[in-house]
Amino acid sequence: MFAKLPLTALRAFESAARLGGFKAAADELVVTPAAISHQIKTLETSLGVQLFTRTGQGVLLNTNGERLQRQVHAALHDIHLSLAAFQCEPDPLQLNLTTTAAFASLWLIPRLGEFHRRHPQIRVRVQTHNQVIDLHRDSSLDLAIRATFSTDPSLYALPLFDEHFSVYAPPGWRVPEADGALELIDAPWISATQLPIDWEHWCAQAGHEDWLGRAIRHGYDDEQYALQAAMAGHGLVLASNVLVSDSLARGLLVPWREDIRLPAAHYAAVCVPGREREPAVRAFMDWLANLI
Structure with a gap:
């Protein structure tokens, strides 16, 4: 028919x-x-x-x-x-959020226990994507935490923190002698400006152009691996101040020439307008705001 x-x-x-x-x-x-x-x-x-x-x-x-x-x-x-009529009613105590795998593992997950202690009734489900999910199309997601390069006027946004890139080292690291091995760790970083995030630009600003000719470069295609390599003592890493913050607090890495900073993105928690008033979303955003 x-x-x-x-x-x-x-x-x-x-x-x-x-x-x-x-x-x-x-x-x-x-x-x-x-x-x-x-x-x-x-x-x-x-x-x-x-x-x-x-x-x-x-x-x-x-x-x-x-x-x-x-x-x-x-x-x-x-x-x-x-x-x-066949779909279940949304659970007001379930919070579904999306963010990148690096941000989830290096910043959010280490702090999420505090949110659970404050709001034990709210269940948080973290989904990780490196692609930007359209929250208007995917209603199953309540919230996204993003490194943004421009404001999306169609979304409600809670600004979190500005990101910059500096160099970090294992504790006790010293610049090797001229004939010693200098190890630099590479990862694909993205900037909000026209200035690339790479060792060439950092060395130019820091006055260490001579490093580039003598350095052994270790490349990773994921931010987490680059930071893990640095923590394991494999060299200096040029990294996000946001993603490295927990490693600094635990003493696994220390800043080196922190005065040299390459600007990058702006982190924000975003949702479809109106959803910021839902109890679970509101509680999570209030918690984030208190961490800033």
């Missing part, structure tokens, strides 16, 4: 009609505007009528499109409600 229903085309049509354009629909459905246009043309051909009026400024629903939009929107809304 429903085998030949053009559901993909109908969903593309409903989104374009509701949002007022093919590009907006493409953004919502995570496809290209060309894909939306193709689906609309397929639907119009199958119906034998035009649904949009094409103009130099975009597209407008015509009479046929307005009629179909009311019917399709109502039908899809009913399907949405039917599916929602």
Whole structure:
């Protein structure tokens, strides 16, 4: 009975009609505007009528499109409600947050025990991703902690701290003699400025250009591994003051030439506006704010 229903085309049509354009629909459905246009043309051909009026400024629903939009929107809304009836109600005492693996392991997890002691009724689930998750699309996530390079006006944000990069060493480290082995640890760091985060720029600012010719370089593709290598005594590491803070507090690393700093990102806790008032999110943000 429903085998030949053009559901993909109908969903593309409903989104374009509701949002007022093919590009907006493409953004919502995570496809290209060309894909939306193709689906609309397929639907119009199958119906034998035009649904949009094409103009130099975009597209407008015509009479046929307005009629179909009311019917399709109502039908899809009913399907949405039917599916929602099978889903569990969100648990107000469950907090789902996303952040990077490095931040979770090096900063958040060492401190999370204090939050659990203050709020034993709230269960925190930490998901790690190196990609930025769209919180508007993934409603299962309550909160994200991000190293941001620009403000997202569509999200509620709690600024946390500014990040910079300095050099850190194992306790007791000394600069080797001219003929001694100088070990430098590399990792892929990202800056909010045009200035790369690398040993070349740090050495130029510190006046240690001679290091580059004599150094043995150890490269890692993950921030955690680079810090672990430094703690194991494998050399100096150019690292984030945020990610290294717990290692400093435990005496596993010490700053070296901390006066030389390369600016980087700004950390913030972000959520969809309105969710900051939910009890678990509010408690977690208050806890973060007290740590700043």
